[in-house]
Amino acid sequence: xxxxxxxxxxxxxxxxxELFATRGYERTTATEIxxxxxxxxxxxFRHFTxxxxxxxxxxxxxxxxxxxxxxxxxxxxxPLDAVARALRSAAAFFPAERRPHSRIRKTVxxxxxxxxxxxxxxxxxxxxxLTDTLRARGVDDLAATVAAQTGVAVFGVAFxxxxxxxxxxxxxxxxxxxxxxxxxxxxxxxxxx
Amino acid sequence: xxxxxxxxxxxxxxxxxELFATRGYERTTATEIxxxxxxxxxxxFRHFTxxxxxxxxxxxxxxxxxxxxxxxxxxxxxPLDAVARALRSAAAFFPAERRPHSRIRKTVxxxxxxxxxxxxxxxxxxxxxLTDTLRARGVDDLAATVAAQTGVAVFGVAFxxxxxxxxxxxxxxxxxxxxxxxxxxxxxxxxxx
DNA sequence: TGACTGACGTCAGTTACAGACATCACTGTA
DNA sequence: TACAGTGATGTCTGTAACTGACGTCAGTCA
Numbered sequence: 001x002x003x004x005x006x007x008x009x010x011x012x013x014x015x016x017x018e019l020f021a022t023r024g025y026e027r028t029t030a031t032e033i034x035x036x037x038x039x040x041x042x043x044x045f046r047h048f049t050x051x052x053x054x055x056x057x058x059x060x061x062x063x064x065x066x067x068x069x070x071x072x073x074x075x076x077x078x079p080l081d082a083v084a085r086a087l088r089s090a091a092a093f094f095p096a097e098r099r100p101h102s103r104i105r106k107t108v109x110x111x112x113x114x115x116x117x118x119x120x121x122x123x124x125x126x127x128x129x130l131t132d133t134l135r136a137r138g139v140d141d142l143a144a145t146v147a148a149q150t151g152v153a154v155f156g157v158a159f160x161x162x163x164x165x166x167x168x169x170x171x172x173x174x175x176x177x178x179x180x181x182x183x184x185x186x187x188x189x190x191x192x193x
Numbered sequence: 194x195x196x197x198x199x200x201x202x203x204x205x206x207x208x209x210x211e212l213f214a215t216r217g218y219e220r221t222t223a224t225e226i227x228x229x230x231x232x233x234x235x236x237x238f239r240h241f242t243x244x245x246x247x248x249x250x251x252x253x254x255x256x257x258x259x260x261x262x263x264x265x266x267x268x269x270x271x272p273l274d275a276v277a278r279a280l281r282s283a284a285a286f287f288p289a290e291r292r293p294h295s296r297i298r299k300t301v302x303x304x305x306x307x308x309x310x311x312x313x314x315x316x317x318x319x320x321x322x323l324t325d326t327l328r329a330r331g332v333d334d335l336a337a338t339v340a341a342q343t344g345v346a347v348f349g350v351a352f353x354x355x356x357x358x359x360x361x362x363x364x365x366x367x368x369x370x371x372x373x374x375x376x377x378x379x380x381x382x383x384x385x386x
Numbered sequence: 387t388g389a390c391t392g393a394c395g396t397c398a399g400t401t402a403c404a405g406a407c408a409t410c411a412c413t414g415t416a
Numbered sequence: 417t418a419c420a421g422t423g424a425t426g427t428c429t430g431t432a433a434c435t436g437a438c439g440t441c442a443g444t445c446a
Contacts, residue, residue, distance in 0.1 A: 078378065078381065078382060078383075079378065080378045080379065080382045081382060081383055084382075084383075113314070116314065116317070117310040117311065117313065117314045118310065120310065120313040120314055120316075120317050121306065121309065121310045121313055123313075124309070124313050142370070142371070142374055143374060143378065145350050146346075146347075146350060146371060146374045146375050146378060147378060149346040149347075149349065149350055150343065150346055150375060150378075150379075152346070153339075153342040153343055153345070153346045154339075154342075156342065157338050157339060157342055177335070178335070178339060180384070181335055181336060181339045182339050182343060182379065183379050183382055183384065185271065185272065185273045185336065185339060185340060185343075186273065186343075186375065186376050186379030186380065187379065187380060188271065189271060189273045189274060189277075189376055190271075190274055190277075191373075191376065
């Protein structure tokens with residue numbers, strides 16, 4: 001018999017989300033989370049740098065999906081078009097089955113500013129890596145930064161709407177709507193004087 | 194004679210920035226900051242909810258300037274035009290004299306992820322209040338959100354460039370450049386299929 | 387004069403982390 | 417098959433960010 005059960009991080013994550021959802025984030029200690037799956041506080045902090053991080057583990061997979069989409073764009077595609085492709089390939093990360101889980105997670109995060117900060121940082125990190133990817137395609141600094149940041153903004157708005165109560169459309173559809181709204185607004189905007 | 198000197202928060206802020214810049218953020222304790230101006234740790238935490246917050250006090254003034262700009266836009270202006278106005282009125286907050294101070298602050302923040310998270314949150318808060326302002330002008334939810342988030346993205350990029358080493362142009366000029374780049378990219382983008 | 391307030395100090399407690407070191411099932415190698 | 421790693425864990429101990437309760441006292445105002 002194995003000395004330790006595998007998937008420690010995953011078990012901690014599941015336990016943490018459940019405890020956070022029932023008792024609230026602040027009234028749940030790292031020790032409690034660890035003990036609820038038969039581990040020690042110290043072990044918890046070996047798997048997650050932060051108490052907050054337990055809710056955000058695995059985000060790098062989303063980042064990779066996004067970047068893959070951008071990298072896969074034809075070389076003649078504009079930076080913004082590459083970003084649009086990135087958004088489409090991110091959609092695979094938000095299938096309908098995942099929505100209930102995402103909603104519980106959202107509820108927890110919405111209740112705690114510290115968790116919101118962490119989420120914003122993950123989003124911002126997405127922005128910088130996306131910028132780097134665009135630059136690697138030969139896009140100049142300003143264009144890459146603007147396209148990537150815009151893309152992250154669209155992603156953020158789309159994700160927020162996707163997890164909203166009552167929303168049933170697919171992520172891809174919502175993202176297309178948000179992106180379309182951006183193009184429409186920018187298209188009819190007054191030029192810089 | 195007054196029992197306490199006025200401007201406690203400002204003195205703590207100045208002391209904190211200096212200590213952070215010399216010793217580094219993490220190796221500076223709240224107690225040290227407080228003692229360096231003859232106060233107690235407890236008093237520090239009465240003025241700032243957080244150790245981080247000492248670097249971000251006063252941000253609400255910037256928010257008010259931004260919102261004032263958006264509110265001042267003519268009623269027939271599009272949401273994005275209102276946002277562009279908000280950006281222009283924010284420029285008053287970044288005169289050339291402020292740049293050296295902003296650069297020191299930036300150095301400190303760049304070194305610490307926790308501080309970056311706080312900065313992102315302030316930016317995000319700007320986004321939500323800007324959204325609310327636009328909605329109060331009668332703009333529908335999607336349009337307001339997209340315009341506001343886009344504006345915040347432009348602001349963020351412009352600010353980052355404004356504090357960059359070697360940069361000497363005024364904030365307003367940089368913001369106009371970034372905003373122009375966005376319009377140019379969106380103008381030539383492929384429409385959503 | 388005396389109650390009240392506001393900005394501060396003091397003290398004690400909780401908890402998020404982090405370093406150092408021990409443990410021990412498992413693994414690969416001689 | 418003996419045996420030296422290795423890696424995930426536990427234990428112990430310490431630091432610093434906060435927080436609540438309460439006391440203090442100069443200035444203010446009825």
